[in-house]
Amino acid sequence: MIFGQAMLRGSLAALATGLCFAQPAVADEADEDSIVVTGQRTEDTKSYTGHEASIAIGLPLSLRETPQTVTVVTRQLLDDQQIETIDDVLGTTPGVTSYANDNAGRTTYRARGFDITNYRIDGMQVDGQTNFSGGGASTNMDLYDSVQIVRGANGLLGGTGDPSATIYLQRKQPTTKLGASGMLTLGNWNKRRVMGDLNVPVTTDGSVRARLVFTDESTDTFREREHIDRRGILANIAVNLGPQTVLNGGIQYERTRNDGASWGSNVSIWFADGTLANLPRKTNPVTDWSVAKRESTTAFVNLDHRWDNGWHLKLGYARTDGETYNNIGVAKVNNAARNVGGFAGFWNRDGTGGYLNGIHSEYETGRDNVDVTLSGPIHLFGREHQLMFGVNGYRDRVTEYAFSAALGNCSIAGVAPWSGCQYRAAGLPIDDWRTWDGSYANYETFRTDARAVDKTRNVGGYAAGRFSLMDGLTAIVGGRISDYKAHGGDYNISNVWKADATTTRQKGVFTPYAGLVYDVTRELSLYASYTDMFTPQGNLRDENDNLLDPVTGSSYEAGVKGA
Numbered sequence: 084m085i086f087g088q089a090m091l092r093g094s095l096a097a098l099a100t101g102l103c104f105a106q107p108a109v110a111d112e113a114d115e116d117s118i119v120v121t122g123q124r125t126e127d128t129k130s131y132t133g134h135e136a137s138i139a140i141g142l143p144l145s146l147r148e149t150p151q152t153v154t155v156v157t158r159q160l161l162d163d164q165q166i167e168t169i170d171d172v173l174g175t176t177p178g179v180t181s182y183a184n185d186n187a188g189r190t191t192y193r194a195r196g197f198d199i200t201n202y203r204i205d206g207m208q209v210d211g212q213t214n215f216s217g218g219g220a221s222t223n224m225d226l227y228d229s230v231q232i233v234r235g236a237n238g239l240l241g242g243t244g245d246p247s248a249t250i251y252l253q254r255k256q257p258t259t260k261l262g263a264s265g266m267l268t269l270g271n272w273n274k275r276r277v278m279g280d281l282n283v284p285v286t287t288d289g290s291v292r293a294r295l296v297f298t299d300e301s302t303d304t305f306r307e308r309e310h311i312d313r314r315g316i317l318a319n320i321a322v323n324l325g326p327q328t329v330l331n332g333g334i335q336y337e338r339t340r341n342d343g344a345s346w347g348s349n350v351s352i353w354f355a356d357g358t359l360a361n362l363p364r365k366t367n368p369v370t371d372w373s374v375a376k377r378e379s380t381t382a383f384v385n386l387d388h389r390w391d392n393g394w395h396l397k398l399g400y401a402r403t404d405g406e407t408y409n410n411i412g413v414a415k416v417n418n419a420a421r422n423v424g425g426f427a428g429f430w431n432r433d434g435t436g437g438y439l440n441g442i443h444s445e446y447e448t449g450r451d452n453v454d455v456t457l458s459g460p461i462h463l464f465g466r467e468h469q470l471m472f473g474v475n476g477y478r479d480r481v482t483e484y485a486f487s488a489a490l491g492n493c494s495i496a497g498v499a500p501w502s503g504c505q506y507r508a509a510g511l512p513i514d515d516w517r518t519w520d521g522s523y524a525n526y527e528t529f530r531t532d533a534r535a536v537d538k539t540r541n542v543g544g545y546a547a548g549r550f551s552l553m554d555g556l557t558a559i560v561g562g563r564i565s566d567y568k569a570h571g572g573d574y575n576i577s578n579v580w581k582a583d584a585t586t587t588r589q590k591g592v593f594t595p596y597a598g599l600v601y602d603v604t605r606e607l608s609l610y611a612s613y614t615d616m617f618t619p620q621g622n623l624r625d626e627n628d629n630l631l632d633p634v635t636g637s638s639y640e641a642g643v644k645g646a
Contacts, residue, residue, distance in 0.1 A: 124256060125157035125229040133157060138231040138251040140547045140559055140596065141240050141471050142458060147644045150559060150598030150612035152234040161224055169222035172230050179248065185345045186309065194234050197247035201237065204252045207401045207452035208241045208477055211250065223315030223337050225278050225298035228253045236616045236638035238594040239545055239563050241475065245618055246638050255296055257321045258282055259289030274302035290323040306367035308521050309343030332384035343367060344375035346411045346442050355429040355436065370412035371521040379405035394459030405448040410526055412441040414513050434515035441495060441506040443526050447482045466551040476542025485533035492531055496524040537571040541619065547596065555602035563594040567619055567633065589633060592617050611641040
């Protein structure tokens, strides 16, 4: 059972309870004379839990040794439950809830009362947002070995720590054995999904090995006019530079296209006269041109070296470029004459009252990640302890292209938008929403030099140690110093970009971490942990268009684990 709480600027955040069980995993099979690229691989273990997890402090600890609540979703579990997307993973994770803004991939996940915004792939922090500018909805689980989820703050390794949870994805890695697998899925609503996974030892001894994973899906849904295409490709190669040194690199591509995407809630439960609408489940009052597209490409390289004394050095770099495109039109009831206190309203039974709402947006993103870690054992006072040192960080750039009536690059049927490139109030009526087939004039848009650019840099160094105080009692102590800077530019109607309009800077942010684990019996352990939180708020702005300061606070957790 675990108890956790977080406090943000003096406010009580959450209290969560649960029960955690774990079982040992089968050891990974590998040739004795070869090296498998490091990481907590779960393939071939046939286990529903991971043997160890490093998500909390960067050291490979068992779930019982980790003083926070951790869930490991293994490759076996992903396969057996046919989990295909990150949405499926988090939808089955204990303690994680969600709400969907629409069917355009904008699903927000929460834990302990707060949104989850901290995502990492192979230790590198990525943008896992599922808003209109984020690419998180395109994450395809066929490309990954496992997922680790730690509840509570986790700012030691990345400089940012949500009070909710951190999601860590581990890519599939090349192994020394020749192997191939595939899957073909046919399902309801014309679902077609194919996956292929090929692992090849390029040299006879496996010192050079490669892996290619490909997945493609095309499916309709229970909604009218909705069709989803997903694609993912992972090309990964590993080379033994020596008996204890591995160079690993590759390219990963993920894409999701959602035709028939909507924008916010748009299907009324009641009619305007107060009677229940009882609309069919398939109701999806969107235009036949509505679409939301997300794609990202990542190039990555890692160098891994181990010494005979147990110390381990890892160097990593990754570059991710992404694009999101939204061109959405949907019938709603919120024209100016009927609007009361906001954009709201109900369908009339005779089919009147509907107006076309639309939104068009285009984003480009780029992120550079660097990660350096050094860890290993030391012996003091007759006991073995573990130390870890690291430096990591990222530089992120988000470009939002501007569309508006003032710029002259946004209109539908010659009608000026309500705001920006959005249509909400009036001007685009729908005669009868009951018989509407989704046909309507499409957006007329084109890019200009007008754009908003938000740039973020978050770097820092950290150190942590796991100390054996006595038989059955261990303590974990660590800290991080972070340097955070965010600055954004805006646009004007002259199409002139103004760089660095606002800046947020936080220097020398200290994030402590402390944990204690006591083995009561061979099967049960008591644990407690404490850490501070420091969570930048991206490009969120106040009423004066200034970037918001990071969220800060503290997080405490205590409980009992059994294995």
